[in-house]
Amino acid sequence: MRTLHHWPLDPWSRQARIALAEKQLAFELRFERPWDAPEDLLALNPAGLTPVLVDETPQGRVVAVEARAILEYLEELKPEPSLLPGGPAERAEARRLCHWFDRKFDAEVNAYLLFEKLEKRLQGLGAPDMEAIRAGRDYLRWHLDYVTGLLDQRDGLAGPRYSLADIAASAHLSCIDYLGDVPWDEFPAAKAWYERIKCRPSFRAILEDRLPGMAPARWYADLDF
Amino acid sequence: MRTLHHWPLDPWSRQARIALAEKQLAFELRFERPWDAPEDLLALNPAGLTPVLVDETPQGRVVAVEARAILEYLEELKPEPSLLPGGPAERAEARRLCHWFDRKFDAEVNAYLLFEKLEKRLQGLGAPDMEAIRAGRDYLRWHLDYVTGLLDQRDGLAGPRYSLADIAASAHLSCIDYLGDVPWDEFPAAKAWYERIKCRPSFRAILEDRLPGMAPARWYADLDF
Numbered sequence A, B: 001m002r003t004l005h006h007w008p009l010d011p012w013s014r015q016a017r018i019a020l021a022e023k024q025l026a027f028e029l030r031f032e033r034p035w036d037a038p039e040d041l042l043a044l045n046p047a048g049l050t051p052v053l054v055d056e057t058p059q060g061r062v063v064a065v066e067a068r069a070i071l072e073y074l075e076e077l078k079p080e081p082s083l084l085p086g087g088p089a090e091r092a093e094a095r096r097l098c099h100w101f102d103r104k105f106d107a108e109v110n111a112y113l114l115f116e117k118l119e120k121r122l123q124g125l126g127a128p129d130m131e132a133i134r135a136g137r138d139y140l141r142w143h144l145d146y147v148t149g150l151l152d153q154r155d156g157l158a159g160p161r162y163s164l165a166d167i168a169a170s171a172h173l174s175c176i177d178y179l180g181d182v183p184w185d186e187f188p189a190a191k192a193w194y195e196r197i198k199c200r201p202s203f204r205a206i207l208e209d210r211l212p213g214m215a216p217a218r219w220y221a222d223l224d225f
Helices: A011-022 A037-046 A065-076 A089-108 A114-124 A130-152 A164-178 A189-197 A200-210 B011-022 B037-046 B067-077 B088-110 B113-122 B130-153 B164-180 B188-198 B201-208
Strands: A001-004 A028-031 A052-057 A060-065 B001-006 B026-033 B052-057 B060-065
Touching: A001 A011, A001 A037, A011 A065, A011 A089, A011 A164, A011 A200, A028 A037, A028 A130, A037 A052, A052 A065, A052 A189, A060 B088, A065 A089, A065 A164, A065 B060, A065 B088, A089 A114, A089 B060, A089 B067, A114 A164, A114 B037, A130 A164, A130 A189, A164 A189, A164 A200, A164 B011, A189 A200, A189 B060, B001 B011, B011 B067, B011 B088, B011 B164, B011 B201, B037 B052, B052 B067, B067 B164, B088 B113, B088 B130, B113 B130, B113 B164, B130 B188, B164 B188, B164 B201, B188 B201
Parallel strands: A001 A028, B001 B026
Antiparallel strands: A001 A052, A052 A060, B001 B052, B052 B060
16 A cells, blocks of 8 residues: 655645656555644654655555655656656756756745745734735746746757656646746746646646635636636 | 866765765866856856766766756766665665755754854855854754664664765765864764764765865864764
């Protein structure tokens, strides 16, 4: 049995869910609220964060913690379909973009928009700071511009093959899109890329996520938005 | 030719240097001051951060950006000696610990001690905040306690084989040790582990690093400290 401990609007949990679906590996989801420091989660990951994948295999139990380790584990467990490009330069580029979204996009966009609009509310940390939201939206435009530049240079985000880079980028952007903050119409190349991602079967469960009392943007689940 | 763009007291640059030395791969070092946003670095990594490895191979140029991508690239380029344990559970555990140091130790220790004592000075950002330094030292003790717990459960940090986890942990801790802030004598198991790391030939260059005008702690380079 394979269980993914996740929180639906956590961009790293989403990366693990998408990769499991791309690999067509069966798994169960276990919903966690990391900010409540649940004991089952802390026992698996002392850092107290999602995602954690627990895989009970015939050879023993594997506990893979955080998106990068989970995705590398899945790639080794089931190499096909590969989520890494074939050549070393392209593989390095895909991993660079994962890091870009996991660190830079996280610090410049999630830390403002996800934190102010979602995490503060769920954790009872007070009203959102509108200045911070404006800063996050400015950074988001800059990131969409960067994505546009990549798509302009090449066929696909990190190259023609769907890869870890597409998973990382779409997982982060989809959380912001849930909040309704992505100005897709100003960035048609990024929008066309995200439309292709949304049509993949691996993305279906992501588009079905709903937080109680907090509806997504009306176009969130539309394949043609 | 293989060139690593680095900054000596950057824990991620150190991870790349140690891994290259462990793999016995020849490389040249190129010193960067990332906070000056040098053009050569920005052209290779638009995020403007070290480390960046540029490998001119007969099959073409590979640009690997940031420690995790560089170390995965080196593992694929030269699988032996492997820097990952053999089994999937142990590999996941080694990668978990990389993430632990790269994110949690970074946010709780580097963000206070490296930033206040080193980065502020180099970048002319004013005097260190003593409250922040005290907070960083408290967190550091907590991390050394965590490392002690790991070493108590098993033979080695992520298991008996030297791995990515040892590289990540020693790269981060060695930067703090340069500043003289690691209370080694209070944590004998962690100290014994670090003594073994210091004796490895791959660590020699790390112990030779000297920042102009800023001498390391007097025990920094001692193998028997």
